[in-house]
Amino acid sequence: SSPSGPVSPSGGPVSSPPGPVSPSGGPVSSPPGPVSPSGGPVSSPPGTASPPSGGVTVWFESGSMTSGSRNILDLSVSSKHGGIGGIDLLNPTHIDPLNFTIRYHGVDYYGNVIMFPSKKTKKPNNSWRLSLRGKSTSGQKLTDFARPLVPKGPGQLANSILVFEEIGPNHYELTVEPLTRLSHYQSISSLVEQNKGAKGRYYGKL
Numbered sequence: 001s002s003p004s005g006p007v008s009p010s011g012g013p014v015s016s017p018p019g020p021v022s023p024s025g026g027p028v029s030s031p032p033g034p035v036s037p038s039g040g041p042v043s044s045p046p047g048t049a050s051p052p053s054g055g056v057t058v059w060f061e062s063g064s065m066t067s068g069s070r071n072i073l074d075l076s077v078s079s080k081h082g083g084i085g086g087i088d089l090l091n092p093t094h095i096d097p098l099n100f101t102i103r104y105h106g107v108d109y110y111g112n113v114i115m116f117p118s119k120k121t122k123k124p125n126n127s128w129r130l131s132l133r134g135k136s137t138s139g140q141k142l143t144d145f146a147r148p149l150v151p152k153g154p155g156q157l158a159n160s161i162l163v164f165e166e167i168g169p170n171h172y173e174l175t176v177e178p179l180t181r182l183s184h185y186q187s188i189s190s191l192v193e194q195n196k197g198a199k200g201r202y203y204g205k206l
Helices: 179-188
Strands: 057-061 072-076 098-104 107-115 127-131 160-168 171-178 191-194 202-205
Touching: 057 179, 098 160, 160 179, 171 179, 179 202
Parallel strands: 098 171
Antiparallel strands: 057 160, 057 202, 072 127, 098 107, 107 127, 160 171, 191 202
16 A cells, blocks of 8 residues: 655655754754854843933034133133023023033042122123132142143143033033044034134034
């Protein structure tokens, strides 16, 4: 009598595996989820969430800066093109004065301040002032990195781009970039504005 199904070369009936076959001949089973490099499934520790996103990063074209030490950056109240002023990037609620910490080259400097100068002391000029005058725990002054290296010379932070990355509440890391990088920062920013005036300085937010 003839077999009821297909016949193998040895004469016996052919039986098919219940699923796909691996190169070794066994059935292929898929892991229930993503697999780690070690071969085990990837699982998140209980009670954990995605890492928090980083703080905001803002930048300012410094210009010549002001004061004898060249450690003051003017922050405009309004802009040339109708957007927000520079002050709104660092002090949107206009707290006067606002003290904060700046980390520069890995060192924290405490006691920097944003303020709106009163008419009793200086002409307001419709601008807030960011004073880089903080001190480290060892007594180092942030002003030392801003003051001119020679009498009446340009400040060390003048004519550059000051980049402030938020790393905590009222805590920013400062990076100084050459002015030649201005077009790069403009191209990668979600917001770009300019101070009023023919040569208004640019500022923005990444």
